[in-house]
Amino acid sequence: MDTSxxxxxxxxxGLCGSLLALRLAQRGYQIELRxxxxxxxxxxxxxxxxxxxxxxxxxxxxxxxxxxxxxxxxLCIPMNGRMIHSIEGETFLSSYSGRPGxxxxxVSRGELNALLLDEVEKFENVNIVFNSPCTGxxxxxxxxxxxxxxxxxxxxxxxxxxxxxxxxxxRKEFFNQREMLFSYSQDFLAHGYKELTIPALxxxxxxxxxxxxHIWPRGKYMLIALPNLDGSxxxxxxxxxxxxxxxFEELNSKEKVVxxxxxxxxxxxxxxxxxxxxxxxxxxxxxxxxxxxPWVYKGKSLLIGDAAHAVVPFYGQGMNASFEDVYVLDGxxxxxxxxxxxxxxxxxxxxxxxxxxxGDLAVENFxxxxxxxxxxxxxxxxxxxxxxxxxxxYYSKYSLVTFREDISYSEAKKKGNYQDKVLLELIVNSExxxxxxxxxxxxxxxxx
Amino acid sequence: MDTSxxxxxxxxxGLCGSLLALRLAQRGYQIELRxxxxxxxxxxxxxxxxxxxxxxxxxxxxxxxxxxxxxxxxLCIPMNGRMIHSIEGETFLSSYSGRPGxxxxxVSRGELNALLLDEVEKFENVNIVFNSPCTGxxxxxxxxxxxxxxxxxxxxxxxxxxxxxxxxxxRKEFFNQREMLFSYSQDFLAHGYKELTIPALxxxxxxxxxxxxHIWPRGKYMLIALPNLDGSxxxxxxxxxxxxxxxFEELNSKEKVVxxxxxxxxxxxxxxxxxxxxxxxxxxxxxxxxxxxPWVYKGKSLLIGDAAHAVVPFYGQGMNASFEDVYVLDGxxxxxxxxxxxxxxxxxxxxxxxxxxxGDLAVENFxxxxxxxxxxxxxxxxxxxxxxxxxxxYYSKYSLVTFREDISYSEAKKKGNYQDKVLLELIVNSExxxxxxxxxxxxxxxxx
Ligand SMILES: Cc1cc2nc3c(=O)[nH]c(=O)nc-3n(C[C@H](O)[C@H](O)[C@H](O)COP(=O)(O)OP(=O)(O)OC[C@H]3O[C@@H](n4cnc5c(N)ncnc54)[C@H](O)[C@@H]3O)c2cc1C
Ligand SMILES: Cc1cc2nc3c(=O)[nH]c(=O)nc-3n(C[C@H](O)[C@H](O)[C@H](O)COP(=O)(O)OP(=O)(O)OC[C@H]3O[C@@H](n4cnc5c(N)ncnc54)[C@H](O)[C@@H]3O)c2cc1C
Numbered sequence: 001m002d003t004s005x006x007x008x009x010x011x012x013x014g015l016c017g018s019l020l021a022l023r024l025a026q027r028g029y030q031i032e033l034r035x036x037x038x039x040x041x042x043x044x045x046x047x048x049x050x051x052x053x054x055x056x057x058x059x060x061x062x063x064x065x066x067x068x069x070x071x072x073x074x075l076c077i078p079m080n081g082r083m084i085h086s087i088e089g090e091t092f093l094s095s096y097s098g099r100p101g102x103x104x105x106x107v108s109r110g111e112l113n114a115l116l117l118d119e120v121e122k123f124e125n126v127n128i129v130f131n132s133p134c135t136g137x138x139x140x141x142x143x144x145x146x147x148x149x150x151x152x153x154x155x156x157x158x159x160x161x162x163x164x165x166x167x168x169x170x171r172k173e174f175f176n177q178r179e180m181l182f183s184y185s186q187d188f189l190a191h192g193y194k195e196l197t198i199p200a201l202x203x204x205x206x207x208x209x210x211x212x213x214h215i216w217p218r219g220k221y222m223l224i225a226l227p228n229l230d231g232s233x234x235x236x237x238x239x240x241x242x243x244x245x246x247x248f249e250e251l252n253s254k255e256k257v258v259x260x261x262x263x264x265x266x267x268x269x270x271x272x273x274x275x276x277x278x279x280x281x282x283x284x285x286x287x288x289x290x291x292x293x294p295w296v297y298k299g300k301s302l303l304i305g306d307a308a309h310a311v312v313p314f315y316g317q318g319m320n321a322s323f324e325d326v327y328v329l330d331g332x333x334x335x336x337x338x339x340x341x342x343x344x345x346x347x348x349x350x351x352x353x354x355x356x357x358x359g360d361l362a363v364e365n366f367x368x369x370x371x372x373x374x375x376x377x378x379x380x381x382x383x384x385x386x387x388x389x390x391x392x393x394y395y396s397k398y399s400l401v402t403f404r405e406d407i408s409y410s411e412a413k414k415k416g417n418y419q420d421k422v423l424l425e426l427i428v429n430s431e432x433x434x435x436x437x438x439x440x441x442x443x444x445x446x447x448x
Numbered sequence: 449m450d451t452s453x454x455x456x457x458x459x460x461x462g463l464c465g466s467l468l469a470l471r472l473a474q475r476g477y478q479i480e481l482r483x484x485x486x487x488x489x490x491x492x493x494x495x496x497x498x499x500x501x502x503x504x505x506x507x508x509x510x511x512x513x514x515x516x517x518x519x520x521x522x523l524c525i526p527m528n529g530r531m532i533h534s535i536e537g538e539t540f541l542s543s544y545s546g547r548p549g550x551x552x553x554x555v556s557r558g559e560l561n562a563l564l565l566d567e568v569e570k571f572e573n574v575n576i577v578f579n580s581p582c583t584g585x586x587x588x589x590x591x592x593x594x595x596x597x598x599x600x601x602x603x604x605x606x607x608x609x610x611x612x613x614x615x616x617x618x619r620k621e622f623f624n625q626r627e628m629l630f631s632y633s634q635d636f637l638a639h640g641y642k643e644l645t646i647p648a649l650x651x652x653x654x655x656x657x658x659x660x661x662h663i664w665p666r667g668k669y670m671l672i673a674l675p676n677l678d679g680s681x682x683x684x685x686x687x688x689x690x691x692x693x694x695x696f697e698e699l700n701s702k703e704k705v706v707x708x709x710x711x712x713x714x715x716x717x718x719x720x721x722x723x724x725x726x727x728x729x730x731x732x733x734x735x736x737x738x739x740x741x742p743w744v745y746k747g748k749s750l751l752i753g754d755a756a757h758a759v760v761p762f763y764g765q766g767m768n769a770s771f772e773d774v775y776v777l778d779g780x781x782x783x784x785x786x787x788x789x790x791x792x793x794x795x796x797x798x799x800x801x802x803x804x805x806x807g808d809l810a811v812e813n814f815x816x817x818x819x820x821x822x823x824x825x826x827x828x829x830x831x832x833x834x835x836x837x838x839x840x841x842y843y844s845k846y847s848l849v850t851f852r853e854d855i856s857y858s859e860a861k862k863k864g865n866y867q868d869k870v871l872l873e874l875i876v877n878s879e880x881x882x883x884x885x886x887x888x889x890x891x892x893x894x895x896x
Contacts, residue, residue, distance in 0.1 A: 181689065181734060185633035241629065286629060 003028045003337070004125065009144060009157035010034070011134045011170060015109070016305030016322035017163030018116035022066050023330055025123035027337075032155060033126060034146055036133035036164075041114045051195065051234045052226045054079070054213065054316030055105040055112070057405040062323035065330060068119050075112060076105035077227045083212035085223075089267040093212060094382050097396075098389025102403045104213070104316065106226040134169045137162075139177065139297045159340050160301040168307035171292060182292065189287040189312060189366065191221075192241045192248055196278040198271045200231025207271045208233070215369065216265050221246060222370050223265050235272070238370075241284070248284050287312045287366075289359045295348050299341030304329065309355035314365040315401060321358050321409070325351065354409040361401060361413055377427050384423065384432065384440065392441045419444045451476045451785070452573065457592060457605035458482070459582045459618060463557070464753030464770035465611030466564035470514050471778055473571035475785075480603060481574060482594055484581035484612075489562045499643065499682045500674045502527070502661065502764030503553040503560070505853040510771035513778060516567050523560060524553035525675045531660035537715040541660060542830050545844075546837025550851045552661070552764065554674040582617045585610075587625065587745045607788055608749040616755035619740060632740045637760060637814065639669075640689045640696055640732040646719045648679025655719045656681070663817065664713050669694060670818050671713050683720070686818075689732070696732045735760045735814075737807045743796050747789030752777065757803035762813040763849060769806050769857070773799065802857040809849060809861050825875050832871065832880065832888065840889045867892045 006029050010017045013035035021033045055076060063069040080103045081095035096103055120126050135152060137144045143156045162170025174182045198207050206227060208214065214233070216223035220240065225233040242249035246264075251257050254276050261269040269275065290310040295303040305322035329347050336342040368378075388394035395404055397416025404412060422444040426432040432440065454477050458465045461483035469481045503524060511517040528551045529543035544551055568574050583600060585592045591604045610618025622630045646655055654675060656662065662681070664671040668688065673681040690697035694712075699705050702724050709717040717723065738758040743751040753770035777795050784790040816826075836842035843852055845864025852860060870892045874880040880888065 178734070181636035181638070181736075183633075183635045185631075185635075187631045187633075188629035190629070286626070288629075 004030060006030065006158045007032065007156075008159050008161065009155060010161045010163055011144065012036070012162070012164035012168075012305075012307070013113075013117065013128060013130070014163065014165055014305070015113055015116070015319050016307075016325065017161070018113060018120055019062065019066060019323055019326050020161060020163055020304060020329075021120045021126060021128075022068070022116060022123075023326055025120060025126045026066065027333065028125065031120075031123070031126040032157065033120065033128045034132045034134060034144075034155075035128070035130045037130065039117075039130045040110055041117060051110070052106050052108050052228055053112075053319050054226065055107040056316065056320055056402045058317070058327075058402075059320035059323040061405040062327040065327055066119075068115070071115055071119075072107065072112060073105075075115070075229065076107050077229060078103045078211055079106055079213045079226070080211050081213075083209050083214045085214060085216045085265070085267055087218065087264065087266075091209075092379075093209075094379075095386060097399050097403060098386040098391075098394075102399060103211075104402060106213070106228070108228060109319075134164065137170055137173045137301070139173055139301060142300050159299075162301065162303045162307045163305050165306045166288070166290065166310040168303060170301060171303055171307050174292070174294070174297065174303070177297075180294065180297070182294070184292045185290070187289045187363075189363075190240050190243075191238050191366075192284040192286055193313075194237045194239070194248070194279065194284050195282050196235040196237060196272060197274060198225060198233035198235055198268070199274065204231045206231050206233070216268060217370055218264050219371060220244060221264065223268055225268075233271075235268070238287075251279075254280075289363060291356055291359055293348075293352055295352070296344040299339070299344060302329075302344050302347070309359060311359045311362040312366055313362070314369055315358065315362045317358050317362065317401065317409075321355065324405070325355075350408075357409040357413040358401070361409065361416075377424065380427050380432070381420075381423055384427075384437075387437055388441055391437060394441055394445075452478060454478065454606045455480065455604075456607050456609065457603060458609045458611055459592065460484075460610070460612035460616075460753075460755070461561075461565065461576060461578070462611065462613055462753070463561055463564070463767050464755075464773065465609070466561060466568055467510065467514060467771055467774050468609060468611055468752060468777075469568045469574060469576075470516070470564060470571075471774055473568060473574045474514065475781065476573065479568075479571070479574040480605065481568065481576045482580045482582060482592075482603075483576070483578050485578065487565075487578045488558055489565060499558070500554050500556050500676055501560075501767050502674065503555045504764065504768055504850045506765070506775075506850075507768035507771040509853040510775040513775055514567075516563070519563055519567075520555065520560060521553075523563070523677065524555045525677060526551045526659055527554055527661045527674070528659050529661075531657050531662045533662060533664045533713075533715055535666065535712065535714075539657075540827075541657075542827075543834060545847050545851060546834040546839075546842075550847060552850060554661070554676070556676060557767075582612065585618055585621045585749070587621055587749060590748050607747075610749065610751045610755045611753050613754045614736070614738065614758040616751060618749060619751055619755050622740070622742070622745065622751070625745075628742065628745070630740065630742070633738070635737045635811075637735040637811075638688050638691075639686050639735055639814075641735060641761075642685045642687070642696065642727065642732050643730050644683040644685060644720060644726040645722060646673060646681035646683055646716070647722065652679045654679050654681070664716060665818055666712050667819060668692060669712065671716055673716075681719075683716070686735075699727075702728075737811060739804055739807055741796075741800055743800070744792040747787070747792060750777075750792050750795070757807060759807045759810040760814055761810070762817055763806065763810040765806050765810060765849065765857075769803065772853070773803075798856075805857040805861040806849070809857065809864075825872065828875050828880070829868075829871055832875075832885075835885055836889055839885060842889055842893075 008024055008029045009032045010021050011034055013033050021031050025031050060069055063072055081093050084092045084094060132146045132148050135145045135147050142160055143154050144160060145152050145154050162168045174180055175184055201207055210227050214225040222238045223235060225235040227233050240247040246260055251260055257276060257279050261275060288310060289312055295308045304325050306318060311318050328351050332343045332346045385396040397420055400412035400416045456472055456477045457480045458469050459482055461481050469479050473479050508517055511520055529541050532540045532542060580594045580596050583593045583595050590608055591602050592608060593600050593602050610616045622628055623632055649655055658675050662673040670686045671683060673683040675681050688695040694708055699708055705724060705727050709723060736758060737760055743756045752773050754766060759766050776799050780791045780794045833844040845868055848860035848864045
């Protein structure tokens with residue numbers, strides 16, 4: 001069918017909205033892409049949240065579909081495993097997989113977003129408008145209003161996509177629509193986060209191992225660090241908002257911050273000359289999971305990306321899931337092109353359970369990273385999993401979620417949790433020592 | 449301590465707000481009770497939802513505490529069991545309990561609310577203002593604004609209670625408060641409800657068995673009826689909103705409605721001369737569960753009743769839970785009077801899990817009532833439970849929730865689900881026939 005006459009409005013030119021715009025432009029639609037903020041390629045704005053992100057196979061699959069993945073790889077630093085830092089300053093590298101090709105990538109949010117926007121702009125059938133926050137949507141009329149300078153203007157489209165992130169205006173319209181029977185949940189962790197930095201050496205080099213995601217797991221708090229191309233690391237501190245011995249509320253002076261780091265993260269402290277300034281300049285972010293349903297209003301509008309399913313960042317999958325959204329959606333456009341009602345319904349039916357699954361997995365991994373990563377049973381488990389991955393067609397839960405872009409999040413969750421349960425039981429009951437690897441493999445294989 | 453100087457604002461003079469006002473007035477506080485609607489004792493307004501309600505032991509416990517239960521009983525019609533109506537028009541009475549004193553009551557929402565307001569008005573330390581919707585609350589300042597005639601007025605209090613039901617303004621303020629990390633969920637069933645009537649006979653008598661809650665379970669839809677003192681029954685039809693063979697959307701003509709009832713509820717149809725008028729005059733309501741946390745803003749404001757935990761009506765417990773809220777809260781006021789922060793924190797810690805439990809139980813019971821009530825295994829189970837209740841110190845799940853006001857909803861849920869599981873397994877595996885009652889009792893007893 002001739003799609004060129006259909007006008008598509010995409011609200012939000014973040015990671016998901018930009019990729020969606022690119023893919024729909026490639027399909028020939030007339031695209032209007034509206035972004036609240038100014039063009040991040042022209043102004044030096046921080047993207048608001050995490051400066052770099054773990055980018056992995058589900059995201060890669062979607063960027064491949066849009067033909068841009070080869071331009072993204074040069075922006076990436078491969079991370080082969082987790083570098084665990086003990087409280088005594090010892091380090092221990094836990095590979096992400098027993099197979100050499102399986103690693104994740106650290107990429108700059110801003111650079112990735114800029115690259116996608118550059119690609120989008122090559123299409124004549126796309127109009128991008130920055131500094132244009134959406135202020136409301138009339139669902140039945142398919143009309144959105146935007147603030148441009150100081151006036152409000154209306155925009156009518158055949159189809160509207162809400163790719164406007166965790167605070168989505170389209171989702172709020174759904175929420176307020178009594179007839180939609182909109183199921184909605186938001187859940188916050190008691191922990192918040194704050195971004196800090198390990199700067200590059202004056203020579204431009206890295207102050208610690210470059211090809212790893214660094215973790216300082218300490219039970220009630222945790223520090224992580226991802227490398228940037230310029231030699232620096234973006235560090236994130238996860239800590240309770242208040243009510244604990246150490247909390248963001250409690251750590252309110254230079255002395256308290258430094259002594260907390262000296263006690264808990266001494267080896268990191270040495271690498272962070274700007275700790276105190278960073279700490280008091282940067283905001284504390286919330287960590288929440290949002291689930292909702294429906295994502296669709298008739299064949300007229302659709303929530304996508306974080307707007308539909310915000311997840312906590314502990315599986316490094318929020319962006320990857322949002323990119324995969326575009327991939328899955330594209331499959332149904334291919335199948336039902338011209339009938340948005342069918343496209344959206346089929347998309348939601350497939351995708352909702354997967355978005356729920358990654359939301360749950362991410363919360364579970366929060367507890368795993370905090371508590372288990374430095375625990376002996378967990379170390380044992382990782383070691384056996386590594387051996388299994390080296391010798392058998394075995395995928396740990398982490399690998400299923402991260403490297404098996406051919407299976408869904410919900411399958412990965414089911415299979416992964418089953419494996420974890422059986423394997424941990426074998427370890428805790430000390431049965432594992434009596435078994436050879438092939439027997440273990442057969443015991444934990446999940447035939448679903 | 450002298451409580452008379454503390455000014456308490458209660459938003460909403462529904463069932464929960466009125467009882468709370470009464471109890472706090474008895475404790476000597478200065479009460480301002482504000483209600484959006486006009487005085488239901490003076491104008492003939494429908495209370496908006498279900499005209500009568502099942503009132504049971506948790507509600508009774510709370511009204512006893514406030515010393516008004518003896519005035520409520522004359523408004524009640526005892527219902528000893530469920531009268532199940534088969535599609536062929538056969539009836540079958542399933543008692544609520546094997547013990548004679550255990551029954552539930554049908555009571556008029558309007559009359560009960562009026563009685564509570566009459567009691568509240570006897571206190572000089574209470575000021576009730578009707579026609580005064582709350583429009584917003586400044587949490588930190590403890591100030592609420594109200595619309596009175598056409599002006600907005602502010603009201604400052606030491607403590608604010610949001611007893612303003614499912615659409616609570618106080619809850620919306622909590623929701624919008626980023627720092628509160630407000631966890632929130634709303635979940636709707638695909639089913640809605642509509643109220644209908646079986647009118648009284650001209651003689652004032654009842655057209656069908658008075659002392660029962662009537663149920664016509666039909667899998668995908670269900671009709672129930674509760675008696676009123678005037679000889680009528682309030683009938684509620686539960687049906688999918690849309691998308692099914694029979695749905696509210698689909699049943700859009702006189703003919704379709706009558707033929708649906710003739711096919712599914714023939715014996716009820718005979719008792720409902722006004723069916724068609726009722727059907728087309730009365731609105732379709734939504735059925736939703738709302739959970740949230742925290743219920744408290746510092747020691748300043750508290751959500752209570754449906755505002756904190758709306759539940760679907762399938763356990764007949766929403767009002768009873770809201771009354772029990774007042775009972776539990778009162779216990780902590782007794783313990784920590786003068787320190788609202790402690791009162792609220794302790795209250796939420798105890799009560800939240802119980803509100804979650806009754807929310808879950810009510811949804812589970814929806815499926816049970818729809819599907820299982822007419823099912824042979826379920827009938828067998830009810831029969832054995834009845835025998836157990838007659839001969840042993842046994843309480844079915846229904847009885848634990850409804851008649852054991854001395855144990856919490858969460859305990860009742862845990863214990864009840866355990867019993868149900870074990871008992872149903874015995875029935876499904878046909879083991880039950882081989883066992884005597886005492887053995888069954890010992891097998892399903894849950895020692896928690
Ligand atoms: C601390 C942290 C670490 C993370 N780490 C990872 C990671 O390692 N790997 C990973 O895969 N994911 C990670 N994520 C998740 C990832 O950031 C999100 O999943 C991803 O950004 C979602 O993309 P999106 O385009 O849907 O939303 P966003 O990136 O939020 O983009 C939404 C866009 O819409 C715009 N917008 C909003 N409102 C309006 C409006 N009213 N009108 C117009 N425009 C509007 C915004 O300005 C923005 O540009 C992390 C998240 C956080 C918070
Ligand atoms: C179909 C149906 C059947 C039910 N059956 C049963 C049953 O059998 N047994 C049972 O125990 N429960 C039952 N319930 C549940 C029960 O109705 C509620 O749990 C109960 O009404 C809760 O009392 P409440 O005072 O918290 O809220 P409400 O009764 O909703 O009262 C809230 C009050 O606040 C007022 N208000 C709202 N907003 C404002 C504002 N902005 N400013 C000022 N005032 C405001 C409202 O006008 C109202 O008077 C049923 C509910 C439904 C829908």
